[in-house]
Amino acid sequence: MLSLLLNSLMASATSSVPLPEVNQASSPLAQMHDIALPEKVSSLPIAPGYWILLLLLILSLSWMVKTLLKKYRYHAPRRTALAMLNAMDSNANTFASQVNSLLKRTAMTYLPRQSLAHLNGQPWFDWLDKRLPANHQRKIGTLLFKRHQQQGLTIEDNQQLLILAKLWLANSAPFEQVNISNTDPQNILEAQC
Secondary structure, eight states, rough: HHHHHHHHHHHHHHHOOOOOOOOTTTTTTOOOOOOOOOOOOOOOOHHHHHHHHHHHHHHHHHHHHHHHHHHHHTHHHHHHHHHHHSSSOOTTHHHHHHHHHHHHHHHHHHOOOHHHTOOOSSSHHHHHHHEEEEEEESSSSHHHHHHSSSOOOOHHHHHHHHHHHHHHOOOSOOOOOOOGGGGHHHHHHHHHO
């Protein structure tokens, strides 16, 4: 009971004493400011490593484009010859001569004239065989030689020649130089004219 009496006395004493007025300006909560965020970091200037990486990327892309364009231009005569071959009439009597002429003209766009113009007959057929797959070699020469015979080529022979010529023109390997040392010097002189 004594504690109750003490509590009531204290409550009456504190209620009669006026509380000091709190100054808003001196309050620590009033003095607090918002959190100051750092300024936004600019993406410029880019670090030198990124400039070097960008330069290497541009150089490698330009090298790839240049290489692809060079390859595309290198194979343009072959693609043109293939289109001309597809446009030819394979049932014509002169088909074998046209194919032979087309193959020689195509080869001369890639190699010097003096190395190919003198080739005919078996040396020409052997050189043609080098660009054909192994299972198709020794066939094109026989078919091209038949064009000079009296009976000529049959329709099946013309179809086989068409297939072989397409295979020869579809080969994208670089053309090999002709070894001129085994050929007749008179023919070489004639080819240079």
